[in-house]
Amino acid sequence: MSAGGTGEPAADRGEAGGVRTALAGLTTRGRSFLAAGIAAAVCAYVLGQSDLLRVGLLLAVLPLLCAAVLYRTRYQVAGSRRLSPARVPAGSEARVHLRMDNVSRLPTGLLMLQDRVPYVLGPRPRFVLDRVEPGGSREVSYRVRSDLRGRYPLGPLQLRLSDPFGMCELTRSFSAHDTLTVVPRVHPLSPVRFSGEAKGYGDGRQRSLALAGEDDVIPRGYRHGDDLRRVHWRSTARYGELMVRREEQPRRSRCTVLLDTRGIAYEGAGPDSAFEWAVSGTASVLVHMLERGFSVRLLTDSGSSVPGEGSDGFAGSGPETADAAGLMMDTLAVIDHSDGTGLSRAYDVLRGGNEGLLVAFLGDLDEEQAAGVAKMRQRSGGAVAFVLDPGVWTREAADVPPAGDPYEERLRMLREAGWTVVGVPRGASPDELWRQADRERSGLAALGGEARGDTGMSGKAPR
Incomplete structure (x- = not known):
């Protein structure tokens, strides 16, 4: 910091400059004195006035003397x-x-x-x-x-x-x-629950078996406080000390935040532009998810991520959470428009599929790009998209959207693919849209539950 x-100080460097450096430092007053002194000396020589010559010499020598003394200080x-x-x-x-x-x-x-x-x-x-x-x-x-x-x-x-x-x-x-x-503005977001984020710590904790069967468990030594019901007696007899099972392994929730940086996807510039809103929204989601204990990853349309980021992103709820947030904010502070025209590189990165939550901030999409984004839904456990239409951000509030606006058609394509989609109006609050996405996701889940005949919160149909 x-x-x-x-x-x-100033005067003990640049010795090679010598007199030239000193004379270059003369102020307007100093130059005026020097010019007046030279003029008076010339006039005294022409007119033969010795008194005027003394005055001219005094006027000329004074700024030169000041420059020499100051330079040697x-x-x-x-x-x-x-x-x-x-x-x-x-x-x-x-x-x-x-x-x-x-x-x-x-x-x-x-x-x-x-x-x-x-x-x-x-x-x-x-x-x-x-x-x-x-x-x-x-x-x-x-x-x-x-x-x-x-x-x-x-x-x-x-x-x-x-x-x-x-x-x-x-x-x-x-x-x-x-x-x-100077990093993007981070807006506090409400604690909501999206599908795909129930695989983690806290209220959404889920555990997975380390190996397939009882005989395949990997035991470890007993530690003070371990449940005695987890003692593995066969290993205890083999090693001569209490051994407990490690079949339950906590798995942290994952969240990937995709930021569309394509220059052709946004219009306008400045702090109130659509692209700056998308960057600020990305920063808000990243910090929010880190604070909730997620493993968070930042991804752009070019497939790049934060330097030093692991395959699962940065882990939250740890001593390094603040450092991870700082690295992401430093990356977003200098992020700029890319020259890309599509989102295929981001899709290739997501092809592995980590079954986590995918949050995307997208600019203008044509039909091909929208189809590519729709396929990303298959690589995540839940998907939320905030789509910014350049026409909405550049159009005056009183203007009527043109007939057959393709923007709504793109939103419909993403919704049919399983995305929770929210259109972003100009100057909208990130927290308000965040809660709106939760309400839309809940509404879709409720409709899906009725279609399946669900009767409870467990998501299981009655037998």
Whole structure:
């Protein structure tokens, strides 16, 4: 969270620049004095006025003397920068703390401290430090804010030295940089239950047999607190110590979140665009599922995922949950449109089928792409799709949708394939649509239960 640089002040670098560097630091006032002095000296020579020559020499020498003294000044200073926090949601503020330490035995003169920041984070901050005593320090801070996610470099930190007369200013930079990561907004989601997520920890715990039969169990040593009814007597007699069965193995729920990043699937740009809504919705679902203890995987239309992600994704409800969420947010912070035209690569990744929950955020779909998404339903235990129609996001609220809009036809295709489908209107709340998807899934489940003659919550027909 912190980084910085230490070094000497502006004037103790660039010796090769010499006089040229010093003269380049002359301010408008210094250049004016120099020009007036030269003009007065020329006029004094032409007119033979010795007094005017003295005045001209004084005017010309003063800025040159100030530049020479300032250039030869040696300050030993150390600078550092600290971000709080280093990862911030879009639209929120972060504070940058700057610290300047005078590690020399001499007090500094007038210093101007400024930091380089991208224009999207705000204006360039500047601070004037009047005098820093030997061994002393000064701390200043400023705020940055961005509505656009991304990774933004901060620095290098710059010092500007000035003489008391304002004739010359010299600027030098430290070498250290920091990076501010602006991640997508994460909206809290309601705790709902979708089909396909009952294979995990907590209320939805399900266990599976390790091996087929009683003789094939893999025993382990007895531990304090184990149920004595699980003692495997045959292994106990063989090893001479209490052994218990390990036939029940907990299996964690899995969730794959698919983000459609195709550039042709979205229209518009900016923080209120459809693509930014999809990225924010993806981040919200990822964090929500991690907090519920799921093994979560992020997948894009190009088949890529988060660097360091395992085959089953990142596991939640553990000490590494915060780190996993951070890695996913860092990936989403810089994700951009892809050049792809289809979703076949994502389908190939899902062909293995983990029988987990699949949540997809999709842009515009043609008939072929919709058919490919429909086949993904066969590779998951449950599937929920949030479909963003570019026409809805770019059309004015009062405009009437065109007749024969293919958008509704695509939604119908996905519903017939078993997807729980929710159309995303412009500016909708992710939590509201999340609950709407749960209501639609519950309604479909109820209709399916009536069609099968179900009478209870167990999902089994009476005999």
